[in-house]
Amino acid sequence: MSATLQALGLDTATASHLQSVPAELVPGRVARVDKGLATVLTADGPARATWSGALLAEIAADPQAGPCTGDWVVLRYWPDDRITLESVLPRRTTIVRAEVGGSSRGQVLASNVDVIAIVVGLVPEPNISRIERFLALAWESGARPVVVLTKSDLVGDADAVAEDVAQAAPGADVLVCSASTGSGLVDVRALFDGNATLALLGSSGAGKSSLVNALAGVELLDVQDIREDGKGRHTSVRRELIVLPAGGVVIDTPGLRGIGLQESGEGLAAAFPDVTQLAEQCKFKDCSHVSEPDCAVRAALEDGTLSYRRYESWVKLQREAAFMARRADARLRAQANKERARATKAYRRDNTSRR
Numbered sequence: 001m002s003a004t005l006q007a008l009g010l011d012t013a014t015a016s017h018l019q020s021v022p023a024e025l026v027p028g029r030v031a032r033v034d035k036g037l038a039t040v041l042t043a044d045g046p047a048r049a050t051w052s053g054a055l056l057a058e059i060a061a062d063p064q065a066g067p068c069t070g071d072w073v074v075l076r077y078w079p080d081d082r083i084t085l086e087s088v089l090p091r092r093t094t095i096v097r098a099e100v101g102g103s104s105r106g107q108v109l110a111s112n113v114d115v116i117a118i119v120v121g122l123v124p125e126p127n128i129s130r131i132e133r134f135l136a137l138a139w140e141s142g143a144r145p146v147v148v149l150t151k152s153d154l155v156g157d158a159d160a161v162a163e164d165v166a167q168a169a170p171g172a173d174v175l176v177c178s179a180s181t182g183s184g185l186v187d188v189r190a191l192f193d194g195n196a197t198l199a200l201l202g203s204s205g206a207g208k209s210s211l212v213n214a215l216a217g218v219e220l221l222d223v224q225d226i227r228e229d230g231k232g233r234h235t236s237v238r239r240e241l242i243v244l245p246a247g248g249v250v251i252d253t254p255g256l257r258g259i260g261l262q263e264s265g266e267g268l269a270a271a272f273p274d275v276t277q278l279a280e281q282c283k284f285k286d287c288s289h290v291s292e293p294d295c296a297v298r299a300a301l302e303d304g305t306l307s308y309r310r311y312e313s314w315v316k317l318q319r320e321a322a323f324m325a326r327r328a329d330a331r332l333r334a335q336a337n338k339e340r341a342r343a344t345k346a347y348r349r350d351n352t353s354r355r
């Protein structure tokens with residue numbers, strides 16, 4: 001497989017899928033998608049592709065089949081210079097946003113991500129509940145989450161904060177760095193381990209673009225100017241998938257900002273293994289941890305092994321996941337009703353015509 005595809009983050013599973021692709025099709029990786037048009041990076045440079053008829057039919061049946069940043073795809077070059085995106089190869093991991101207020105089906109924001117870096121500035125003081133929310137989403141994706149605390153040059157006690165954050169992030173590494181001084185960047189670079197793909201998650205102003213620029217060693221992304229009132233100015237993001245000169249791929253999509261939890265709750269359990277384990281020890285399976293006897297969660301709150309802050313964060317996210325699950329159920333029910341109505345109509349039509 002070509003060295004360029006390796007640089008784009010090619011993994012062995014995708015490489016083997018590509019072996020069975022007809023020779024006239026060109027493989028590539030989606031850098032960004034704008035309304036029916038994808039920018040695809042190939043061994044011969046970037047290409048702009050529209051959807052093939054087959055792909056459009058797939059999307060009609062399942063909107064999540066539509067190409068997203070990070071996808072491995074194959075392109076067809078037509079004699080009249082048109083380029084069509086023929087198909088999307090199987091995704092290893094997906095970051096899905098539950099659409100709040102929109103359709104109940106989640107939107108795939110990015111795919112084939114190995115590591116999700118939750119980027120949090122050390123100034124202002126990190127909001128730990130927000131980090132927990134990001135962690136639940138990250139675990140859900142199948143990618144490995146890490147928390148990257150940046151702007152360490154602005155605080156004196158970065159390591160103490162990192163310890164607090166680590167308490168809220170079981171199973172995830174917590175790194176400390178500064179894009180300004182370069183301190184700690186070695187550890188961030190190690191995340192790419194060859195040509196891994198890393199997605200950045202985090203609030204606006206956290207320091208994501210500055211971090212990418214520091215890793216790249218060049219100004220690839222716009223960094224927010226600070227206005228006189230201290231608020232960041234909104235800057236446009238020109239790129240979404242960035243190939244680092246020293247190896248590794250970074251995905252920084254604006255869509256990753258306003259994220260909601262997906263319905264399964266698996267990510268939540270992975271982000272809160274401590275609370276989940278406690279809840280399993282309660283006497284009653286459906287314990288609400290309020291007034292039941294032999295409640296392991298309340299016991300842990302009382303003896304201080306579980307903090308109230310973390311417990312409340314878990315309760316809140318659980319409520320949210322339960323809401324998403326109910327909404328997904330409602331969607332499935334509505335779909336089943338529609339199918340039943342269609343079948344009934346077809347049955348009546350067939351039986352009337354036979355008479």
Ligand SMILES: Nc1nc2c(ncn2[C@@H]2O[C@H](COP(=O)(O)OP(=O)(O)O)[C@@H](O)[C@H]2O)c(=O)[nH]1
Pocket residue numbers: 150151152153154177178179180181202203204205206207208209210211222223224225226232
């Ligand atoms: N002192 C310091 N400032 C930083 C650092 N990283 C980012 N900033 C500043 O924080 C602001 C937001 O950074 P930016 O990279 O645009 O954040 P993004 O919205 O997450 O992409 C900008 O004013 C940066 O100059 C850092 O490591 N140290």
Ligand SMILES: [Mg+2]
Pocket residue numbers: 208209210221222223224
């Ligand atoms: Mg930015």
Ligand SMILES: [Zn+2]
Pocket residue numbers: 279282283287288289290292294295296297298
């Ligand atoms: Zn309980």
